Amino acid sequence: MDKQNRRQFIRTGIRWILFGGMALVAGDLIFRKGEPLFGKNRKSGPTVWQLDPAKCIQCGRCATNCVKTPSAVKCTHAYSMCGYCNLCSGYFKPETKTLDTGAEKQLCPVSAIKRTFVEDPFYEYTIDEALCIGCGKCVKGCGAFGNGSLQLQVRHHLCDNCNDCSIARNCPSGAFSRVQLTDPYLLKGFGKKNL
Amino acid sequence: MKKKTILIFAIMLFLVFVAWMLRDLFMVRPELQKNPYDYGMTALRKTDTVPSYTELSPLKPVLREITSVAGNQDGKIYIAGKGGVEILDVSGRMLKHFPIRGYATCLTLMPDGTLVIGMEDHVELWSPSGNIISVWQAVDTNSMITSVAATQNLIFVADAGKKIVYQYDRYGKLQARIGEKDPVRKIPGFIIPSPYFDVGISPKGELWVANTGRYRLEKYSMDGSLLTSWGEASMAMEGFAGCCNPSNFTILPDGSFVTSEKGIERVKVYSPDGAFVALVAGPEAFDEGTRGLDLAAGSNGRILVLDPSRNQIRVFVPDKRN
Amino acid sequence: MRHKTVIVFILLILGIFLPSVMGVQRFPKPEFESGYVEPETQFPVPRAEFLAWMDVAVLLLSLSLATFLVLKKRSRLGVFWLSLFSLAYFGFYRQGCVCSIGAIQNVTLALFSGSYTIPLTVLFFFLVPLVFTLLFGRTFCAAVCPFGAFQDLVAVKPMPMGAWLNAFLGMIPYLYLGLALLFAATATDFIICRYDPFVGIFRMNASFGMFLFAGVLLLSGIFIARPYCRFLCPYGVLLNWLSRFSWKHMNITPAECIQCRLCENACPYDAIDFPQTKKDPAGRRKQVNRLILLALLLPLLVLGGAWTGGLIHSTLSGVNSKVRLARLLQTASVSKDQPEPPEITAFRSSGIAQQQLMAEVATIEHDFLTGSRIFGGFIGLVFGMTLIGLVRTPYRTDYVPNRGTCFSCAKCMDYCPVIKS
Numbered sequence: 001m002d003k004q005n006r007r008q009f010i011r012t013g014i015r016w017i018l019f020g021g022m023a024l025v026a027g028d029l030i031f032r033k034g035e036p037l038f039g040k041n042r043k044s045g046p047t048v049w050q051l052d053p054a055k056c057i058q059c060g061r062c063a064t065n066c067v068k069t070p071s072a073v074k075c076t077h078a079y080s081m082c083g084y085c086n087l088c089s090g091y092f093k094p095e096t097k098t099l100d101t102g103a104e105k106q107l108c109p110v111s112a113i114k115r116t117f118v119e120d121p122f123y124e125y126t127i128d129e130a131l132c133i134g135c136g137k138c139v140k141g142c143g144a145f146g147n148g149s150l151q152l153q154v155r156h157h158l159c160d161n162c163n164d165c166s167i168a169r170n171c172p173s174g175a176f177s178r179v180q181l182t183d184p185y186l187l188k189g190f191g192k193k194n195l
Numbered sequence: 196m197k198k199k200t201i202l203i204f205a206i207m208l209f210l211v212f213v214a215w216m217l218r219d220l221f222m223v224r225p226e227l228q229k230n231p232y233d234y235g236m237t238a239l240r241k242t243d244t245v246p247s248y249t250e251l252s253p254l255k256p257v258l259r260e261i262t263s264v265a266g267n268q269d270g271k272i273y274i275a276g277k278g279g280v281e282i283l284d285v286s287g288r289m290l291k292h293f294p295i296r297g298y299a300t301c302l303t304l305m306p307d308g309t310l311v312i313g314m315e316d317h318v319e320l321w322s323p324s325g326n327i328i329s330v331w332q333a334v335d336t337n338s339m340i341t342s343v344a345a346t347q348n349l350i351f352v353a354d355a356g357k358k359i360v361y362q363y364d365r366y367g368k369l370q371a372r373i374g375e376k377d378p379v380r381k382i383p384g385f386i387i388p389s390p391y392f393d394v395g396i397s398p399k400g401e402l403w404v405a406n407t408g409r410y411r412l413e414k415y416s417m418d419g420s421l422l423t424s425w426g427e428a429s430m431a432m433e434g435f436a437g438c439c440n441p442s443n444f445t446i447l448p449d450g451s452f453v454t455s456e457k458g459i460e461r462v463k464v465y466s467p468d469g470a471f472v473a474l475v476a477g478p479e480a481f482d483e484g485t486r487g488l489d490l491a492a493g494s495n496g497r498i499l500v501l502d503p504s505r506n507q508i509r510v511f512v513p514d515k516r517n
Numbered sequence: 518m519r520h521k522t523v524i525v526f527i528l529l530i531l532g533i534f535l536p537s538v539m540g541v542q543r544f545p546k547p548e549f550e551s552g553y554v555e556p557e558t559q560f561p562v563p564r565a566e567f568l569a570w571m572d573v574a575v576l577l578l579s580l581s582l583a584t585f586l587v588l589k590k591r592s593r594l595g596v597f598w599l600s601l602f603s604l605a606y607f608g609f610y611r612q613g614c615v616c617s618i619g620a621i622q623n624v625t626l627a628l629f630s631g632s633y634t635i636p637l638t639v640l641f642f643f644l645v646p647l648v649f650t651l652l653f654g655r656t657f658c659a660a661v662c663p664f665g666a667f668q669d670l671v672a673v674k675p676m677p678m679g680a681w682l683n684a685f686l687g688m689i690p691y692l693y694l695g696l697a698l699l700f701a702a703t704a705t706d707f708i709i710c711r712y713d714p715f716v717g718i719f720r721m722n723a724s725f726g727m728f729l730f731a732g733v734l735l736l737s738g739i740f741i742a743r744p745y746c747r748f749l750c751p752y753g754v755l756l757n758w759l760s761r762f763s764w765k766h767m768n769i770t771p772a773e774c775i776q777c778r779l780c781e782n783a784c785p786y787d788a789i790d791f792p793q794t795k796k797d798p799a800g801r802r803k804q805v806n807r808l809i810l811l812a813l814l815l816p817l818l819v820l821g822g823a824w825t826g827g828l829i830h831s832t833l834s835g836v837n838s839k840v841r842l843a844r845l846l847q848t849a850s851v852s853k854d855q856p857e858p859p860e861i862t863a864f865r866s867s868g869i870a871q872q873q874l875m876a877e878v879a880t881i882e883h884d885f886l887t888g889s890r891i892f893g894g895f896i897g898l899v900f901g902m903t904l905i906g907l908v909r910t911p912y913r914t915d916y917v918p919n920r921g922t923c924f925s926c927a928k929c930m931d932y933c934p935v936i937k938s
Binding site for chain 1: 544546548549550554556560563564569612614616620637638639640648651706708711720737759761762765788801835838858859860861862864866867
């Protein structure tokens with residue numbers, strides 16, 4: 001009986017030590033950095049994955065590595081940066097002579113870009129998200145020759161927000177990072193520095 | 196006995212899973228994947244044409260974030276950029292350096308030696324010794340001045356924001372707006388999809404403008420009539436590639452044109468009537484993605500190319516054997 | 518359904534955060550004469566924060582209910598239905614992210630990294646089941662963890678495996694945990710999530726390889742009940758140890774054990790400790806000798822493990838993408854004919870100096886050397902302790918659940934004929 005009691009006592013002691021340990025870890029994680037726990041500037045809110053278009057090199061892995069098919073990364077069109085070019089290098093394959101919407105002339109492997117006439121000589125380009133696979137081919141063409149208004153972004157209504165994003169793991173340029181839920185998108189701006 | 200076989204089988208299955216995990220973690224190398232969606236930029240940047248120019252050692256200005264270069268036939272080289280102007284001699288030795296307030300996007304020399312500097316939204320005149328002569332009013336809201344050109348009495352300002360060229364007298368008085376869409380005068384207007392919009396004055400005193408959205412250079416009379424144009428869109432060496440090129444040009448003393456392109460970075464020479472003559476430097480000479488290769492004619496047939504990516508003035512001379 | 522709510526949120530929130538995205542001055546677009554109005558770029562919002570807190574609330578509630586069902590109600594049926602709910606909610610609705618198992622890595626990364634702050638909800642997911650286990654045993658495993666629930670469904674013909682097999686396969690979770698901690702602490706990767714066999718099934722979407730191997734694991738799970746929980750789960754290691762010191766743990770019998778042996782085959786996880794009452798002085802002497810030998814061997818095992826860890830540290834660090842990039846840069850000049858790997862293209866366009874990368878990589882390699890030694894020593898210790906555990910036969914009179922390995926699933930309770938008076 002005495003042995004039983006002693007065992008019980010040790011067990012209780014260790015239990016309290018373990019509780020203490022967990023409290024220490026929790027306290028350290030919550031308070032160490034001295035960041036606010038509430039309000040707009042806190043960093044302890046839920047995070048989402050963000051793709052930084054400034055770092056992106058359009059390697060095509062967003063299309064092949066996402067756990068979702070098609071990928072939750074899609075081409076996002078920042079219309080306010082678009083030149084509305086007739087010869088859109090994000091829409092046409094290089095070396096295309098006659099500029100019409102023939103499928104064989106389109107750069108997009110899934111024909112997810114729609115070209116609409118606006119007025120001479122301007123055309124509007126819209127992305128059909130249901131088709132887009134996030135391969136970044138158009139982003140490469142638009143970025144290399146044009147204004148870079150086509151950019152890859154994680155579309156958050158599609159993203160499963162995996163704890164270990166499989167695109168982030170395979171991204172060769174480290175363009176993925178966890179950001180606070182409050183600022184989920186990041187577009188590469190067209191500041192004056194780009195002149 | 197049968198039970199034991201099943202158990203061993205199950206454990207083997209489990210171990211297969213563990214072994215696969217370890218193999219995937221330590222053996223598989225994702226970087227060997229080929230991009231099935233490659234745009235083919237590498238192939239596009241390869242050219243068969245051999246440059247007919249040789250590169251001399253580049254000039255390295257002290258100024259950072261350089262944006263524009265101008266040359267003088269006496270060999271002096273003028274460079275503008277963030278917060279300053281720098282003047283080099285033909286060997287690259289710094290003759291003068293003076294600060295300016297703001298970000299200079301372009302500069303040119305008037306025949307009398309006055310420096311015309313385009314800031315982001317207005318124009319300033321400076322003496323070569325670094326004294327400010329005049330600061331003009333901001334051109335317009337939404338302006339983005341990308342190039343200036345000057346004759347004896349007139350100064351032309353290309354505004355990529357408003358997609359128009361302004362003609363001023365040398366005191367900053369607006370004389371005319373050139374290139375506005377006008378069906379009556381058969382002027383189609385400038386299509387400027389990106390902030391590259393260059394103007395130049397030929398030795399004969401003619402005004403040339405790069406209408407990048409139409410992939411051509413256009414000649415205008417001083418009263419704004421479109422006289423002629425040349426150039427076509429093509430990835431081939433003779434044409435201007437991709438969206439909105441040529442990004443910059445300059446005119447040599449003999450009236451030939453030197454053009455630069457973004458996307459596929461190349462600097463080329465065209466005859467005064469627009470026929471392709473020679474390649475000065477191909478994509479392999481530049482970092483991929485270099486934009487805004489400003490050009491100037493140096494002394495002795497030199498071509499000066501401002502390389503914003505490397506912050507250098509690259510110098511090219513014609514090959515002797517040609 | 519979810520998409521409709523999302524669209525409503527877009528409309529509500531678009532106005533609030535659009536300016537921050539569009540604040541940069543940029544090149545003016547063409548001035549259209551036809552009155553064309555450019556469409557607005559759409560930014561669908563992510564899952565709202567209150568939903569993350571709802572997950573925490575569901576976790577708390579289902580844990581409380583599980584504990585109540587096991588300890589008070591002693592209802593296997595209740596536990597079963599709750600586990601189905603958990604499978605539906607945490608598995609198929611929440612699609613397995615974030616889970617308590619994976620949260621180990623977030624906690625580790627947050628402890629070791631200066632830049633990563635752990636979301637409070639994730640911290641709760643990590644801590645709440647630990648606290649419950651320290652109080653009531655592994656009721657989390659019984660009815661809250663979707664992985665357990667899923668494997669229980671396929672465990673059609675579980676077979677007893679014997680002490681030795683259980684002990685040796687039982688070392689794999691320690692290995693897995695050790696590696697996961699090492700890779701999380703060095704900000705290399707979250708391998709627990711990477712090799713999560715069930716998440717692909719929850720999402721009905723994964724690579725062919727992942728499906729194949731998940732199938733292989735589930736197939737083995739027909740005969741080995743809960744193979745992931747017993748022989749892989751790294752969180753299970755923590756729960757195992759906390760459960761040993763739990764305040765109130767479930768018992769097979771509601772009152773006194775009557776040694777009826779009806780529960781002997783009740784546990785599909787071999788988690789019932791049988792009575793050990795044999796008094797055999799000669800055997801006992803032999804056992805004490807073995808224990809002394811093993812105790813002496815233990816430091817050697819730890820040292821040997823640490824030494825081996827040091828030897829394999831560069832294999833381990835090869836998982837880190839920066840280390841891999843550095844190694845790629847050193848070998849890249851050899852193979853000029855092949856197309857350049859995108860890693861190198863990206864590195865060159867980033868403008869980071871090679872020396873800076875190399876210095877960074879040297880630090881990472883050093884961390885890996887230290888980490889691998891600790892990892893190796895830890896594995897040596899686990900090996901030694903496993904051997905000791907096999908030799909030791911503590912005196913016991915009744916059939917009791919093993920506090921470490923018992924999942925508190927309440928399956929054995931139905932076998933006990935004793936009725937509480």
